[in-house]
Amino acid sequence: MARKDTTEFMAMKGAGYYSKATVGAKHVMDNAAELVLAAVDRMAPADDGSVFRVTDMGAADGGTSLGTSLGMWGQVLGHIRANVASRPIKIIYTDLPRNDFSQTFQIVHGQTGEGTFMNNVPDMYPLASATSFHLAIVPVQLWHRRGRALSG
Numbered sequence: 526m527a528r529k530d531t532t533e534f535m536a537m538k539g540a541g542y543y544s545k546a547t548v549g550a551k552h553v554m555d556n557a558a559e560l561v562l563a564a565v566d567r568m569a570p571a572d573d574g575s576v577f578r579v580t581d582m583g584a585a586d587g588g589t590s591l592g593t594s595l596g597m598w599g600q601v602l603g604h605i606r607a608n609v610a611s612r613p614i615k616i617i618y619t620d621l622p623r624n625d626f627s628q629t630f631q632i633v634h635g636q637t638g639e640g641t642f643m644n645n646v647p648d649m650y651p652l653a654s655a656t657s658f659h660l661a662i663v664p665v666q667l668w669h670r671r672g673r674a675l676s677g
């Protein structure tokens with residue numbers, strides 16, 4: 526029978542190996558940021574002081590999607606910050622339990638030398654959910670309060 530669940534067999538090498546080996550994926554993501562920006566604009570999030578939540582699903586070490594104002598998350602989170610200045614932004618990194626989340630947070634906090642949105646987007650809170658995305662990675666109420674996906 527064909528296998529549909531990647532939980533048991535998929536995991537990336539740790540210690541920052543992933544994003545160093547996949548700069549091509551980073552270029553694709555950086556250039557796709559405008560699609561995410563357009564999606565955020567379609568949501569028209571209210572500047573109401575509530576927590577704005579996003580998730581990076583299958584994030585590996587977080588390096589390919591990271592960025593300051595040029596990387597994918599740098600562009601997207603900078604755009605959200607500019608549009609909803611009153612809202613704290615929570616970014617939930619999700620991957621399989623065996624992912625090297627220590628490396629993810631070192632990269633996100635700029636402790637490995639990469640530029641990071643943490644330096645230029647204020648009121649940011651990076652967290653993790655080490656749970657397969659074939660399962661619930663956060664309580665459903667977090668995503669659909671007031672009928673809106675992706676915002677709190």
Ligand SMILES: C[S@@+](CC[C@H](N)C(=O)[O-])C[C@H]1O[C@@H](n2cnc3c(N)ncnc32)[C@H](O)[C@@H]1O
Pocket residue numbers: 530531532535536537547550551582583584585586589590619620621624656657658659
């Ligand atoms: C090809 S890497 C992509 C990493 C990064 N997002 C990028 O695009 O460069 C795929 C990632 O998805 C994760 N992954 C695979 N199956 C998963 C699952 N069921 N739940 C959560 N993460 C999963 C792997 O552990 C791996 O880190």
